[in-house]
Amino acid sequence: MLEASNLECVRGEKSLFRGLSFRLESATCLMVQGTNGSGKTSLLRMLCGLSQPAHGEIRWNGEPIGKLAEDYRGELLYCGHAGAVKDDLTALENARLSATLAGEPVDEQAARAALRQLGLKGREDLPARVLSAGQKRRVALTRLLLETRKLWVLDEPLTALDKAAVANLGGVIDAHLAGGGIAVLTSHQELPLSGRVDHLRLD
Amino acid sequence: MGEPSLSAAFVAVIRRDLLLAMRRKSDVLTTLFFFVIVVSLFPLGIGPEMAMLRKIAPGILWVAALLATMLALPRLFAADYADGTLEQMALSAVPLGVLVTGKIVAHWLLSGLPLALLAPVLGLQFDLATDALGVLALALLIGTPVLSLIGAIGAALTLGVRGGGVLVSLLVLPLYVPVLIFGAGAVEADLSGLGATAHLSLLAAFLALAAFFGPWATTVALRIALE
Numbered sequence: 263m264l265e266a267s268n269l270e271c272v273r274g275e276k277s278l279f280r281g282l283s284f285r286l287e288s289a290t291c292l293m294v295q296g297t298n299g300s301g302k303t304s305l306l307r308m309l310c311g312l313s314q315p316a317h318g319e320i321r322w323n324g325e326p327i328g329k330l331a332e333d334y335r336g337e338l339l340y341c342g343h344a345g346a347v348k349d350d351l352t353a354l355e356n357a358r359l360s361a362t363l364a365g366e367p368v369d370e371q372a373a374r375a376a377l378r379q380l381g382l383k384g385r386e387d388l389p390a391r392v393l394s395a396g397q398k399r400r401v402a403l404t405r406l407l408l409e410t411r412k413l414w415v416l417d418e419p420l421t422a423l424d425k426a427a428v429a430n431l432g433g434v435i436d437a438h439l440a441g442g443g444i445a446v447l448t449s450h451q452e453l454p455l456s457g458r459v460d461h462l463r464l465d
Numbered sequence: 466m467g468e469p470s471l472s473a474a475f476v477a478v479i480r481r482d483l484l485l486a487m488r489r490k491s492d493v494l495t496t497l498f499f500f501v502i503v504v505s506l507f508p509l510g511i512g513p514e515m516a517m518l519r520k521i522a523p524g525i526l527w528v529a530a531l532l533a534t535m536l537a538l539p540r541l542f543a544a545d546y547a548d549g550t551l552e553q554m555a556l557s558a559v560p561l562g563v564l565v566t567g568k569i570v571a572h573w574l575l576s577g578l579p580l581a582l583l584a585p586v587l588g589l590q591f592d593l594a595t596d597a598l599g600v601l602a603l604a605l606l607i608g609t610p611v612l613s614l615i616g617a618i619g620a621a622l623t624l625g626v627r628g629g630g631v632l633v634s635l636l637v638l639p640l641y642v643p644v645l646i647f648g649a650g651a652v653e654a655d656l657s658g659l660g661a662t663a664h665l666s667l668l669a670a671f672l673a674l675a676a677f678f679g680p681w682a683t684t685v686a687l688r689i690a691l692e
Contacts, residue, residue, distance in 0.1 A: 288530070310556055311556075312552065312555065312556070312692065313692045314689055314692070321511060332469075332558055332560060335556050335557060335558050336469060337557035338556060340552070340553070340556050342549050342552055343549070344547070344548050344549025344552070344637070345548070346548055346549040346550040346552070346553045347548065348485065350485055350488040350489060350546065351481075352486070353489075355484075359481050360553060360609055362473055362474055363467075363474055363477060363478065363481075363550075363553060363559070363564065364479040364553065364556075364557050365470055365471075365552060365555055365558035365559040366467025366469065366470070367470055367473045367474075367477070367556075384559075389557060400562075406649055407493060435551070
């Protein structure tokens with residue numbers, strides 16, 4: 263269970279949002295919406311513990327995330343704007359390395375299967391440099407399939423994806439929610455999900 | 466997920482950085498060529514005065530090694546910072562310190578180790594005796610990891626700062642001074658017949674100290690840079 267109470271985000275002298283509270287139970291998705299610069303990414307980075315809120319507290323199963331440290335990070339999967347995909351490595355190497363760096367090494371078979379599931383069949387051994395923006399995004403998203411984490415924090419996961427890939431990703435997120443997971447995501451596009459979706463507007 | 470696999474992640478970081486370096490060889494070769502050329506310019510400029518060359522050899526080899534390791538420092542975290550890998554490392558179930566230590570080891574394997582292996586060959590140009598060449602290589606083998614460890618702190622502190630490359634030199638070079646003094650001192654002591662053991666022991670003490678504090682300080686600096 264993820265719980266945020268009375269969060270405030272300050273950038274420079276401006277307060278982007280204040281008094282923000284919510285509570286996410288298992289099998290729930292939180293869709294964060296708002297205009298550009300309204301603090302969506304800042305909120306997501308706070309939820310990951312990458313930055314500290316100016317005010318307020320974030321708790322995971324009742325414990326402050328700062329105190330849980332690695333125990334919390336072991337439950338968390340963050341996919342940011344930058345996909346952490348290395349141009350000089352192949353799609354397969356990227357997928358396997360990011361899983362290993364996250365602390366969950368996978369074998370080649372599993373990594374290939376994940377890449378295939380996201381529609382990268384035949385591209386596994388190409389360097390990421392020659393892949394399109396959408397294909398690179400798919401390589402970044404293979405982590406969703408390879409790592410077993412309870413909480414997904416996805417910042418604009420649909421950027422550069424085509425319609426079929428968006429539907430595919432919707433299915434992956436639905437399966438995660440059905441398995442008792444929690445997802446927090448931002449998007450300017452429609453993402454059809456069948457599970458429970460809460461909405462949060464930052465303006 | 467279960468317990469994260471620390472050793473697999475540590476080895477994977479080293480292998481990944483070596484693999485990336487192999488895919489982009491120019492970065493590594495620049496460091497080595499810089500070292501070879503700077504060191505070779507001195508005998509050419511000074512001429513065949515053997516006594517003089519023998520006297521200045523340890524200092525020149527060490528200063529060139531310091532500057533060559535500096536060259537690769539700004540790149541240590543910059544690429545991972547730009548493409549979001551560093552964020553992922555900071556959010557990994559594996560402690561960031563483990564991954565950072567892996568990156569520092571890879572940096573040393575790509576800069577310090579080749580320099581230490583090359584130095585005896587370059588030392589021949591300065592008419593150094595065989596055992597002095599051995600001491601030089603040994604001193605560099607103990608000293609260059611300290612350079613990587615201290616350099617990583619500087620690289621982390623200047624991450625995302627404009628003109629970080631110059632800043633990192635200003636920040637780190639003064640901290641390299643003790644290593645330079647005892648590293649070059651080891652070779653000089655050996656040449657003058659005093660024996661290099663004391664200097665090498667002190668270098669090893671620096672290494673122990675840097676290995677203890679370096680990754681920790683680097684990790685703290687990286688977390689600040691990521692905020």
